Amino acid sequence: MKISVCGKGGSGKSTVVALLANEAVAQKLRVLVVDSDESNSGLFRMLGFDQPPVPLMELLGGKKGVKEKMSQPSILTAPQIFLEDISPQHMVKKGNLTLVSIGKILQVLEGCACPMGVLSREFLGKLRLKENEIAFVDMEAGIEHFGRGIDASLDSVLLVVEPSLESISLAEKIRDLAAGIRKSLWAVLNKIPSDSIASRLKKEMEQRKIEVVGVIPSDPAIFEAGLTGGALKGGIAAREVGKVLDFLLSKRSR
Ligand SMILES: Nc1ncnc2c1ncn2[C@@H]1O[C@H](COP(=O)(O)OP(=O)(O)OP(=O)(O)O)[C@@H](O)[C@H]1O
Numbered sequence: 076m077k078i079s080v081c082g083k084g085g086s087g088k089s090t091v092v093a094l095l096a097n098e099a100v101a102q103k104l105r106v107l108v109v110d111s112d113e114s115n116s117g118l119f120r121m122l123g124f125d126q127p128p129v130p131l132m133e134l135l136g137g138k139k140g141v142k143e144k145m146s147q148p149s150i151l152t153a154p155q156i157f158l159e160d161i162s163p164q165h166m167v168k169k170g171n172l173t174l175v176s177i178g179k180i181l182q183v184l185e186g187c188a189c190p191m192g193v194l195s196r197e198f199l200g201k202l203r204l205k206e207n208e209i210a211f212v213d214m215e216a217g218i219e220h221f222g223r224g225i226d227a228s229l230d231s232v233l234l235v236v237e238p239s240l241e242s243i244s245l246a247e248k249i250r251d252l253a254a255g256i257r258k259s260l261w262a263v264l265n266k267i268p269s270d271s272i273a274s275r276l277k278k279e280m281e282q283r284k285i286e287v288v289g290v291i292p293s294d295p296a297i298f299e300a301g302l303t304g305g306a307l308k309g310g311i312a313a314r315e316v317g318k319v320l321d322f323l324l325s326k327r328s329r
């Protein structure tokens with residue numbers, strides 16, 4: 076099962092990915108986290124790694140190398156990619172948790188991020204998971220990934236919504252984009268300060284026909300980890316995300 080985690084900038088996508096990954100590992104699944112965000116680089120810390128993986132893009136000669144191959148029918152030579160096929164050089168791993176990164180923007184004037192988008196789309200399209208494996212994709216903020224077709228090969232879209240009008244409006248757009256590629260979509264409300272805000276936001280989602288499958292409170296432990304770059308573990312947010320994972324697993328077709 077491959078799940079796209081998306082939403083507004085700063086809504087908590089990476090946090091939700093890291094919490095879901097931890098919960099899935101606790102449930103004895105083999106977990107692949109794919110960092111598809113070309114700007115932010117801190118996901119490895121949230122997951123408790125000391126260093127980030129070398130981006131897959133480097134395997135292909137960097138952005139320039141991928142750009143040169145973009146006119147070819149495929150960039151990655153393998154027709155299918157299994158977890159075992161990912162080179163140890165391009166992942167960080169502890170136990171059943173593996174993190175790979177597509178590519179990062181490194182320099183000024185280096186050009187657009189299209190090569191990252193193309194590589195993300197191809198890697199995720201060729202990725203084959205077994206029964207006991209699950210992948211979470213930490214998307215870049217906003218909706219450009221839909222335009223680039225990155226979500227096309229994924230099974231479902233998990234939308235992270237924070238209590239702001241901007242986030243609610245974006246949720247509506249993402250609902251339509253996900254429907255356009257026939258993906259099931261569920262929302263997780265994040266950074267929720269009170270029950271009354273949870274109710275208000277749930278109502279907003281209900282009016283927009285978006286099913287809410289989790290409510291993650293504002294959690295001081297997550298805030299602190301975000302400030303210091305610590306790993307996310309335990310706590311109320313993790314418990315709520317555990318329920319979200321159970322829901323996602325109940326929807327799995329294989
Ligand atoms: N439930 C929460 N309680 C408290 N702080 C939170 C919570 N969720 C996220 N945060 C904090 O909000 C900030 C943004 O979270 P995060 O990086 O996960 O968002 P994002 O959507 O991945 O952002 P970006 O769009 O920049 O990739 C971080 O500092 C994080 O620690």
Ligand SMILES: [Mg+2]
Binds near residue numbers: 088089090112213
């Ligand atoms: Mg992020």
